[in-house]
Amino acid sequence: MNGAPTRTAAFEARLKKRYAAERRFRRAGLGAILFSVAVLLFLLGTMTINGIGGFQRAELRVDLDFASAAFSSDPSLGDRGVQIRSLESQGLPQFVEASAEQTLGAAGAEQLNGDAWRVVADMILERPDILHRTSQVWLPATESLSSALSGDGQAELQPLARDLAARGLLERHFDPGFLTRSDATDPQMVGIWSALKGSILTMIVTLALAFPIGVLAALYLEEYAPKNRWTDLIEVSINNLAAVPSIIFGLLGLAVFLVIFPHMRSAPLIGGMTLALMTMPVIVISGRNAIKAVPPSIRDGAMALGASPIQVVFHHVLPLALPGILTGTIIGMARALGETAPLLMIGMRAFVATPPDGFTDPSTVLPVQIFLWSDEIDRGFVERTSAAIIVLLIFLLVMNGLAIYLRNKFEKKW
Amino acid sequence: MSPAILFLLALGLGLAGWLAARARAWSFRRRDPDVRLAALPAHYGWYVALWVVVPVIAFAVLWSIAAPQLVMQHVLSQPAASQLPPFGLKRLTILAEARAVASGAAAGVFNPEAQALVEPFRVALSRYNTIGIAATLVIAFLGGAWSFLRVKPDFAARTKVERTTMIVLLLASLVAILTTLGIFGSLVFETIRFFGMISPLDFLFGTHWGPDPMSSSADPSRYGALPLFWGTIYIGAIIAMVVAIPLGMMSAIYLTQYADPRWRQWLKPALEILAGVPTVVYGYFAALTVAPAVRDLALSLGISNASSESALAAGLVMGVMIIPFVSSMADDSIAAVPQAMRDGSLAMGATTNETIRKVLVPAALPGIVAGVMLAVSRAIGETMIVVMAAGAAANLSANPLEAMTTVTFQIVAMLTGEGSFDHPATLSAFALGMVLFLVTLALNFIALRVVKRFREAYE
Numbered sequence: 101m102n103g104a105p106t107r108t109a110a111f112e113a114r115l116k117k118r119y120a121a122e123r124r125f126r127r128a129g130l131g132a133i134l135f136s137v138a139v140l141l142f143l144l145g146t147m148t149i150n151g152i153g154g155f156q157r158a159e160l161r162v163d164l165d166f167a168s169a170a171f172s173s174d175p176s177l178g179d180r181g182v183q184i185r186s187l188e189s190q191g192l193p194q195f196v197e198a199s200a201e202q203t204l205g206a207a208g209a210e211q212l213n214g215d216a217w218r219v220v221a222d223m224i225l226e227r228p229d230i231l232h233r234t235s236q237v238w239l240p241a242t243e244s245l246s247s248a249l250s251g252d253g254q255a256e257l258q259p260l261a262r263d264l265a266a267r268g269l270l271e272r273h274f275d276p277g278f279l280t281r282s283d284a285t286d287p288q289m290v291g292i293w294s295a296l297k298g299s300i301l302t303m304i305v306t307l308a309l310a311f312p313i314g315v316l317a318a319l320y321l322e323e324y325a326p327k328n329r330w331t332d333l334i335e336v337s338i339n340n341l342a343a344v345p346s347i348i349f350g351l352l353g354l355a356v357f358l359v360i361f362p363h364m365r366s367a368p369l370i371g372g373m374t375l376a377l378m379t380m381p382v383i384v385i386s387g388r389n390a391i392k393a394v395p396p397s398i399r400d401g402a403m404a405l406g407a408s409p410i411q412v413v414f415h416h417v418l419p420l421a422l423p424g425i426l427t428g429t430i431i432g433m434a435r436a437l438g439e440t441a442p443l444l445m446i447g448m449r450a451f452v453a454t455p456p457d458g459f460t461d462p463s464t465v466l467p468v469q470i471f472l473w474s475d476e477i478d479r480g481f482v483e484r485t486s487a488a489i490i491v492l493l494i495f496l497l498v499m500n501g502l503a504i505y506l507r508n509k510f511e512k513k514w
Numbered sequence: 515m516s517p518a519i520l521f522l523l524a525l526g527l528g529l530a531g532w533l534a535a536r537a538r539a540w541s542f543r544r545r546d547p548d549v550r551l552a553a554l555p556a557h558y559g560w561y562v563a564l565w566v567v568v569p570v571i572a573f574a575v576l577w578s579i580a581a582p583q584l585v586m587q588h589v590l591s592q593p594a595a596s597q598l599p600p601f602g603l604k605r606l607t608i609l610a611e612a613r614a615v616a617s618g619a620a621a622g623v624f625n626p627e628a629q630a631l632v633e634p635f636r637v638a639l640s641r642y643n644t645i646g647i648a649a650t651l652v653i654a655f656l657g658g659a660w661s662f663l664r665v666k667p668d669f670a671a672r673t674k675v676e677r678t679t680m681i682v683l684l685l686a687s688l689v690a691i692l693t694t695l696g697i698f699g700s701l702v703f704e705t706i707r708f709f710g711m712i713s714p715l716d717f718l719f720g721t722h723w724g725p726d727p728m729s730s731s732a733d734p735s736r737y738g739a740l741p742l743f744w745g746t747i748y749i750g751a752i753i754a755m756v757v758a759i760p761l762g763m764m765s766a767i768y769l770t771q772y773a774d775p776r777w778r779q780w781l782k783p784a785l786e787i788l789a790g791v792p793t794v795v796y797g798y799f800a801a802l803t804v805a806p807a808v809r810d811l812a813l814s815l816g817i818s819n820a821s822s823e824s825a826l827a828a829g830l831v832m833g834v835m836i837i838p839f840v841s842s843m844a845d846d847s848i849a850a851v852p853q854a855m856r857d858g859s860l861a862m863g864a865t866t867n868e869t870i871r872k873v874l875v876p877a878a879l880p881g882i883v884a885g886v887m888l889a890v891s892r893a894i895g896e897t898m899i900v901v902m903a904a905g906a907a908a909n910l911s912a913n914p915l916e917a918m919t920t921v922t923f924q925i926v927a928m929l930t931g932e933g934s935f936d937h938p939a940t941l942s943a944f945a946l947g948m949v950l951f952l953v954t955l956a957l958n959f960i961a962l963r964v965v966k967r968f969r970e971a972y973e
Contacts, residue, residue: 118865125867129768132761137784139834143791143799150802316686324683334687337694343888343958344951345895347922348697351947354929355700360579363610377693384690410676438792441897444926467794474798474902482802489795500790504783 154487158246159238211245287480294455298463305372314383342381350445386428423510520574528567535562553672565661588638704944723908725939741908745918750893757833762840789838797902800831823905826914847881884961891957
């Protein structure tokens with residue numbers, strides 16, 4: 101203590117500098133996290149803005165005077181495909197074309213989608229009574245007219261699009277069929293139902309294999325396994341599998357599953373088996389943590405009442421650990437749902453125009469459908485791809501939300 | 515026949531066995547109230563159910579593997595099959611078509627040759643279907659009857675059931691080892707076949723990559739994978755990490771040291787969402803939005819040869835994808851530093867950022883390094899972003915605006931092409947997979963070691 105002031109001018113200057121550095125550092129931290137959030141918002145924003153258009157399609161209004169044409173639909177023919185073929189042979193396509201020419205003029209009718217008559221056929225099968233009236237229906241336009249309506253594409257079509265739109269004959273409508281149709285070559289006619297159904301079937305297989313195997317393995321390792329070289333080996337391989345790149349699992353599926361089941365290429369069964377091997381380690385790891393969190397007093401209590409080791413685990417430990425295991429399972433399943441690369445390896449990248457009917461039918465899944473559409477250069481496919489991404493992201497958000505909800509609801513302090 | 519039917523049959527029969535055996539166990543007690551059963555009635559039920567379900571499922575698995583082969587043999591032995599082209603894609607297509615029509619999956623055939631085979635297929639399918647279902651029933655009946663007859667009051671069903679349960683548990687945990695062996699086996703086997711055609715030295719150190727799946731001879735000068743390794747490292751371990759490490763670290767530091775709890779409640783889930791976005795969506799984002807922006811930026815800066823598929827675009831988006839991963843690892847290792855060290859530093863008059871930079875980060879460094887290694891291992895194994903945004907050209911260049919290709923891109927490209935399974939171009943995908951597998955395994959192993967040593971320091 102020599103009495104000199106502690107806060108000399110040099111000290112003040114240094115302190116000021118240090119505080120400035122502190123503020124800069126803090127701002128850099130905030131900046132880093134805001135950047136991540138901004139990228140996330142930008143990504144979601146781009147997808148939403150592009151994707152909103154993907155749920156719509158350009159449709160032309162056509163007046164159909166069925167009374168003058170005398171079509172008959174015969175429900176006794178049974179199969180939908182047969183009924184549609186019967187309508188086709190009765191001249192429905194020509195009738196739709198002629199009606200379109202009457203309503204829209206020759207140039208406009210040319211821009212009616214080639215598959216528009218199928219939409220009319222579906223309508224007739226749905227409500228046969230429209231055959232007795234004149235009705236105004238909205239039918240899909242061609243892709244070129246659709247892009248002309250949004251102001252790009254072929255320049256010579258743009259006046260026509262403007263004219264039709266001004267007369268109220270060309271409008272963009274919400275297209276509920278996007279969720280119920282399958283893949284097609286024309287962006288105006290595509291839908292995601294077959295990919296969605298393939299995803300659901302694949303996830304069922306994944307869950308049915310990964311969940312029981314994962315839970316049983318976690319129980320064994322946490323409750324019964326002796327500590328020796330073999331169980332060490334099991335543990336090491338589970339931890340390693342959790343870190344193996346997903347495409348390697350695709351190589352495994354290709355070299356093993358497709359050799360055993362050669363005619364099931366691109367079937368949900370094979371896809372589900374491949375993804376199950378990938379998901380299982382995640383379930384084992386989260387399952388072990390959940391089982392570890394169950395206090396030993398529960399086990400001791402059950403043991404003291406005379407339960408066998410199996411009864412202790414299956415009657416007491418497992419029910420208490422189940423919420424935690426479920427949370428881990430949902431997170432693992434969400435990852436599997438968004439996975440693309442391994443499924444490309446086992447051939448789930450084919451053009452699939454009919455929804456799969458079972459676990460062994462060729463099919464595709466939602467992320468692969470997105471990947472396939474992303475290769476198309478049509479402006480229409482860009483919108484459709486973004487729309488499919490929105491559907492996929494909604495699914496994932498719901499799954500992750502469910503996992504968070506379960507975690508909060510069942511979180512227990514012992 | 516779909517295997518699902520066999521499995522449902524197995525479960526149904528198992529349920530029947532369970533109910534029957536339990537009822538029988540109850541009936542002992544009803545008949546003689548003094549009898550002491552050696553196990554609970556349900557245990558007898560489980561015992562019989564196991565004896566029904568396990569053999570049936572084992573049979574179903576084997577049958578669903580064997581039946582298609584048997585069907586194929588039957589069809590090929592028919593006179594109609596003698597007109598098939600000898601080998602190759604055409605023969606397979608015809609057989610697949612005939613099979614699809616026979617099983618009702620398709621309405622008609624494209625190739626006229628397939629028409630003659632539909633009927634033999636139909637006969638064979640229905641014959642082996644019948645055999646399969648009959649055998650299932652016989653096996654279920656035998657297993658059920660044998661075990662049912664053993665249900666006696668003094669039979670210790672519980673011990674048997676519990677022993678079986680333990681075996682099932684053990685088998686479940688062996689799946690992990692089997693998967694690892696399966697991965698290793700399939701990679702090694704195909705890699706050895708590949709190295710039989712191309713020398714490993716040419717593959718690992720050659721600088722020209724351009725396999726031609728159509729050429730009939732293996733040209734070793736076309737299988738130099740060095741540009742792929744370079745592209746992978748450049749995109750995944752350099753560009754992506756330049757983005758992910760600082761941003762991830764700073765995010766973690768801000769969230770743990772500075773952020774208001776109310777803010778953290780919102781910011782942390784936002785990072786988690788970023789981690790949950792599927793990679794195909796990132797890939798689409800990179801190809802649709804980031805890559806054109808990068809090219810336009812380069813063009814406006816006067817770089818005329820900027821490619822629309824650039825290493826930079828793929829690396830940037832991959833870096834963003836890795837941010838939440840780095841930040842959660844850094845978060846964990848900073849949180850593991852004892853509070854006393856932080857308090858001590860602050861008590862000496864250091865500002866928060868001096869404490870973080872000079873005390874917390876150095877103390878947490880081994881954990882952070884391990885986290886970065888795991889992040890690198892994930893980045894080099896990432897597929898969809900590079901497939902959609904990085905390009906197919908194998909360039910050995912340091913210019914981030916050029917198109918580059920990676921190991922995972924080439925695996926996808928080689929295996930989704932037209933090449934046959936015996937062609938070196940197809941097999942090279944497995945060799946690349948092997949390299950990828952070994953490298954990621956090594957990174958994970960080192961990371962695990964580093965973390966282990968780090969933990970010992972504060973215990």
